[in-house]
Amino acid sequence: MKNSTKLFVGLLLFIAIGWSLDKSNELIPQTKITAVTYVYEKDKTEIPSLVAVGINKLNIEKGVIATSIEIDAFDGTGEIPKQYQTPIAAAKAAGVPDTISALLVATSGDKVLQTVKEPTTDTQVLEVVP
Amino acid sequence: MNEIPANLVDVVLPVDEQGYPESEMLADRESGVLWDCCGSASRAFPKSLWVEPREWEARSKENDRNKTWPINYIDRFTNQVPTHECTNHSLTRNIEGARNRARGIIYPDGPKKEFRYEQSAKAGSVWFSAMWPYNKANPRIRGGAGVRQVLEYACTYGMMPDKIQPVDYKFKHTMPGTMGRGNKNQSHGDWVSVAEMPDGWQETAKHFKPLEVIFPESWEQAVSLVINGILVSVGRDGHAIPWARWLWDRQMMEYPDSYDVLRYDSLRTVKYAWQGSFAIVSVTSPDDWRYPAGIAA
Numbered sequence: 118m119k120n121s122t123k124l125f126v127g128l129l130l131f132i133a134i135g136w137s138l139d140k141s142n143e144l145i146p147q148t149k150i151t152a153v154t155y156v157y158e159k160d161k162t163e164i165p166s167l168v169a170v171g172i173n174k175l176n177i178e179k180g181v182i183a184t185s186i187e188i189d190a191f192d193g194t195g196e197i198p199k200q201y202q203t204p205i206a207a208a209k210a211a212g213v214p215d216t217i218s219a220l221l222v223a224t225s226g227d228k229v230l231q232t233v234k235e236p237t238t239d240t241q242v243l244e245v246v247p
Numbered sequence: 248m249n250e251i252p253a254n255l256v257d258v259v260l261p262v263d264e265q266g267y268p269e270s271e272m273l274a275d276r277e278s279g280v281l282w283d284c285c286g287s288a289s290r291a292f293p294k295s296l297w298v299e300p301r302e303w304e305a306r307s308k309e310n311d312r313n314k315t316w317p318i319n320y321i322d323r324f325t326n327q328v329p330t331h332e333c334t335n336h337s338l339t340r341n342i343e344g345a346r347n348r349a350r351g352i353i354y355p356d357g358p359k360k361e362f363r364y365e366q367s368a369k370a371g372s373v374w375f376s377a378m379w380p381y382n383k384a385n386p387r388i389r390g391g392a393g394v395r396q397v398l399e400y401a402c403t404y405g406m407m408p409d410k411i412q413p414v415d416y417k418f419k420h421t422m423p424g425t426m427g428r429g430n431k432n433q434s435h436g437d438w439v440s441v442a443e444m445p446d447g448w449q450e451t452a453k454h455f456k457p458l459e460v461i462f463p464e465s466w467e468q469a470v471s472l473v474i475n476g477i478l479v480s481v482g483r484d485g486h487a488i489p490w491a492r493w494l495w496d497r498q499m500m501e502y503p504d505s506y507d508v509l510r511y512d513s514l515r516t517v518k519y520a521w522q523g524s525f526a527i528v529s530v531t532s533p534d535d536w537r538y539p540a541g542i543a544a
Contacts, residue, residue, distance in 0.1 A: 155351075159293060159295065159296070159459070159528055159529070160293040160294075160295055161293075161295050162295050163295060163296055163475040163476075164348070164475070164476060166306075166309050166310060166313045166315040166476075167313065169313065169315045169348075169351070169353065169476065170313045170315065170353070172351035173351055173352060173353040175351075176351055176352055176370065177352075177366070182536065183351050184349055184350055184351045184532075184536075185348065185349055185351055186349060186532060187349075187458070187459065187528070187529040189458070189459075189529075190458075190529070190532050191458060191531055191532070192454065192531055192532060192533060192534060193405065193453040193454030193455070193456065193531050193533075193540070193541070194453070198532045198533060198534045199534040199535070200532075200533075200534055200535060200536075201532065218295070
């Protein structure tokens, strides 16, 4: 194959790969995390100081609603608050309070995107929100 | 190490300013009294919150670095001069702190006189009236109220929002924050008896109830709770206040007093004042922090 032909084929391949990468990004929806909840059982754990730092930073710097909620959270009517139904269900399914003391739950609406078992550092908290 | 002025340590108010009568204090210290008054909200001190005294220094330094003391969940002072509302000012700090701790916002310098954090409005911080449930515990206005009474009413009915809030939450029912001086972040007004409270007030108050309350059984447990970011409300020498920071290097408790000022209890005071104390660990949470009492509740 002539050098010019090789160059042309290589260029075509390069363009094709670039296009497919661009298209592949469009095909994978980017779901935005809207809330991060540290769900814990106070009889098993405190809120670690660095976790509180991470939670605060998510609120201030990332614009997500980041909170720390006891597994037995209720609203004024005696129901589980709507915003915590998904994270509390995820925490219970993961074993809070029976087998683990806490679960960090990152959600988008009522969808769980990521969880971290028993986080102890601000880094672990901050990493759930890219 | 900054010197703490001696006039801010172990402060005993003049008798006519004391709002926590000795008779009430002694009754509150009877075994089981506070536990009974909180009903289903009462909780035993859990092992998970115990901090060995040999770890107090390290944990305190961590809190100093990270600003995760209970004082860092308090975003305002209140001012009760010249009323006897102290047990309620202490109660409102305690429940506000528990709520802010859950909300996950750190107020880096704690309460500051005549200062309002922008974050208070953004985070849905709610300020509660100290007139309720004082008005139910003591309808005679002067003379103070006992801890068990105000705690019982808080657990039963909830707390009433102050007329002044960081942002307009469109509360249907509010009350003046105090009959005393108040400040930029606390309204003041004439006495409102229980009969004069706005119709349907319970529908707003129920959204702000303690869910779990712990009663320390030793001064070391009280220090452990503070190290874990939890306010401990205590009554001593005729006055009720919330312990909010353990100064490990001075062996003192720092507290935001309801006189727009930080004051301190020495170790000697801590060792007896812990009796009859309480710590609100969790509070009812809203469906949406932007609407603390629901939509137009």
